[in-house]
Amino acid sequence: MSANLASTPSRTAAPHPGESAAALRPHAEDAFAGELAALAAQDDRPRPARWKLSPWAVATYLLGGTLPDGTVISPKYVGPRRIVEVAVTTLATDRALLLLGVPGTAKTWVSEHLAAAVSGDSTLLVQGTAGTPEEAIRYGWNYARLLAHGPSRDALVPSPVMRAMAEGRTARVEELTRIPADVQDTLITILSEKTLPVPELGEEVQAVRGFNLIATANDRDRGVNDLSSALRRRFNTVVLPLPESAEAEVDIVTRRVEQIGRSLDLPAAPDGKTEIRRVVTVFRELRDGLTGDGRTKVKSPSGTLSTAEAISVVTGGLALAAHFGDGVLRPADVAAGILGAVVRDPAADRVVWQEYLETVVREREGWTDFYRACREVSA
CATH class of the missing domain: 3.40.50.300 (P-loop containing nucleotide triphosphate hydrolases)
Known part of the structure; x- marks a missing residue:
């Protein structure tokens, strides 16, 4: 004998008077409802039982693409x-x-x-x-x-x-x-x-x-x-591997920061790509134990320094720039976040970070402002 379960109650609670009904972090099916609907409307391929989309359309939803009617599906996974x-x-x-x-x-x-x-x-x-x-x-x-x-x-x-x-x-x-x-x-x-x-x-x-x-x-x-x-x-x-290249990781971080920034009503940073690239470069080099040009070996800290953490650092920096700066993402806005991500073990990781600053960042052309900002928060 099989049990028949009761229908699922609504998962969205009513907002208090005066509150906005907008969720801080909508579920995927809500945040991308338009894309899912556009895919379903043009999806004429076979669908497994109870699937909303065909396997081809599900892959397109995750990887992104342009539909025949011109609808752009944003990539969810790079x-x-x-x-x-x-x-x-x-x-x-x-x-x-x-x-x-x-x-x-x-x-x-x-x-x-x-x-x-x-x-x-x-x-x-x-x-x-x-x-x-x-x-x-x-x-x-x-x-x-x-x-x-x-x-x-x-x-x-x-x-x-x-x-x-x-x-x-x-x-x-x-x-x-x-x-x-x-x-x-x-x-x-x-x-x-x-x-x-x-x-x-x-x-x-x-x-x-x-x-x-x-x-x-x-x-x-x-x-x-x-x-x-x-x-x-x-x-x-x-x-699921780490991003293969720095460009791919910069693209991932940029896309996610833009999405999170919109949900938090943060202004778009006009020159944010420079600092995003620097954050990604620092994380990749410390994670790999080698500088991007392959010339210098560096010590790796105890933390993971993942893409998700890079997204968090940049989002925090964007909030600082919006609320306590001029809206332009600068080195000082991301420096504290990088320090917090790298130095998990105050004793061992701080030595790794200081050595990386002095031997790599300090000598890198065009990174003087970034070096000074990181030195200031690391002192």
Whole structure:
């Protein structure tokens, strides 16, 4: 016997009087609703059951392009096309998708946009932590109803995964390797048998066509809660690499900063590209342990210095320039953010940063203002 879950309540709370209804960070399906609608209108290719778009259109949504009617689809992911194609194709099969990579390689971002394009709903999410309980993946109970009336359908609280199974949608599990191993393994039956038993009711929830699951995991978390071989076999693993070139990373940071800046009503920085390029250069050189020209080896700090952190540094600098400057992004606006990203270990990382400033930044032509700003905040 299979359980039929109740319809999902609205996820958007009503604003207080006088407040704007605009979300600070809209879900992907809301922020890019126009692009998704334009793709759906012109998408005449076969669609898997309950998919909002065909696999080709999902890939176009992530990678960007121009539709026959002239509609421009902005790229959500800048990287190898084949990676996106493999990820999308995996979701059209009976295998779940595991996005693996170092911090800041857009795993969560890609996961959200895949779910939005496939199911039109990116909110069926389980956030993995060391304290994630089994109920977050399977189901829980409304204990007031459970104590009053015993186990019943009304007392059952479905997890996002259970809801995705019943509705034929895409569920997401973030930071899978942060979840305790015994909780991780509750996914084995779900992914292999496509069913979730509810023994308290003598029922089960069977996944309907369209259901699949996207998980993300961090390369740096190896050894924390490694996936069992049984669970790993249920996933097709796609590794998201760091941007191949400085130009690609500058492009990613610029696009995301513009999007975030618009959502925060920050003015566009007319000369921001220069400082973005400098931030990206510093992060890449410290991350790689080598200057861009390949001539000088440098020590790497303990932090990841990811693209996501570069986006955060530039966004913070843009806010400083807007509220406490003349609106032009300058070295002084990003210097403190760079220091905070690089120096995670006050003892070891500060030495690495000071050495990099003096041996690389100080000698670089055209970087005198950047060197002075970084020296001032590092003193």
